[in-house]
Amino acid sequence: MRDKNELRPLTATERVEEHIRQAIYRGALKSRQRIIEEDVAKQLKCSRGPVREAFLRLERDGLLVTVARRGTFIRDISASSIEVIFSMRSKLEALCVRYLRQRMTAEIERSLRDALKKMKTAAAENDDEAFLDADMHFHQTIWKLSNRATLENTLGKIMNPFIFMVARAYSSQMPIGMRYRKHAKYLETILTEPISKVEESVEQYFQGLASDLLSKLPPQF
Numbered sequence: 001m002r003d004k005n006e007l008r009p010l011t012a013t014e015r016v017e018e019h020i021r022q023a024i025y026r027g028a029l030k031s032r033q034r035i036i037e038e039d040v041a042k043q044l045k046c047s048r049g050p051v052r053e054a055f056l057r058l059e060r061d062g063l064l065v066t067v068a069r070r071g072t073f074i075r076d077i078s079a080s081s082i083e084v085i086f087s088m089r090s091k092l093e094a095l096c097v098r099y100l101r102q103r104m105t106a107e108i109e110r111s112l113r114d115a116l117k118k119m120k121t122a123a124a125e126n127d128d129e130a131f132l133d134a135d136m137h138f139h140q141t142i143w144k145l146s147n148r149a150t151l152e153n154t155l156g157k158i159m160n161p162f163i164f165m166v167a168r169a170y171s172s173q174m175p176i177g178m179r180y181r182k183h184a185k186y187l188e189t190i191l192t193e194p195i196s197k198v199e200e201s202v203e204q205y206f207q208g209l210a211s212d213l214l215s216k217l218p219p220q221f
Contacts, residue, residue: 012050017057019044024063024074024161027168033074035064063161077165079214085162090206092155093139094199096146101195108145109191115141116187123180131176132167136160138183142190166213173216182209 010018020040023029037055041048055072058064066072100108115138122131143152186205193201
């Protein structure tokens with residue numbers, strides 16, 4: 001997502017790219033949905049050139065896929081894709097947690113607990129949309145507090161769209177209360193596990209999530 005501190009105006013291509021990314025985040029564009037250059041150009045009141053370039057960038061990042069003689073589609077999130085996404089995310093977030101723990105302060109712990117409280121509120125209100133936003137904020141807080149820009153950027157700009165797509169498409173398979181409890185347990189792991197073991201524990205957490213999710217998917221996935 002675009003850095004809020006970046007003041008440079010978006011180019012036409014960047015505007016199209018950001019529009020599509022945000023539509024995926026919001027669930028307005030879903031896995032396997034066709035997306036047409038001309039329609040996007042009309043919607044954003046721009047020429048097809050920037051749209052075409054934005055499509056190429058998004059295809060490079062793995063969010064779009066072009067099928068010969070059929071068109072361009074939002075990438076499918078299959079069972080095998082979920083395994084890869086969770087495997088990559090587990091290793092990257094595990095590194096974030098280790099770096100976070102190495103610089104742990106009362107302020108850092110408070111930031112993490114405040115992020116979890118937002119999830120608790122959304123779960124109590126059974127507000128799935130608010131819970132999804134709070135869920136992503138919780139993990140983004142972990143990435144930021146690692147104080148490692150390369151890790152934060154990789155997770156935020158490359159992995160985050162896929163994480164959102166998986167969350168939107170399949171997290172409803174798990175009751176919202178259970179999702180909150182898993183995150184609460186995860187936070188305690190982050191805060192209390194010995195630093196020498198915390199990376200492994202984080203990876204195991206995500207492996208468990210992936211297994212739970214895959215076990216609930218319909219056979220066609």
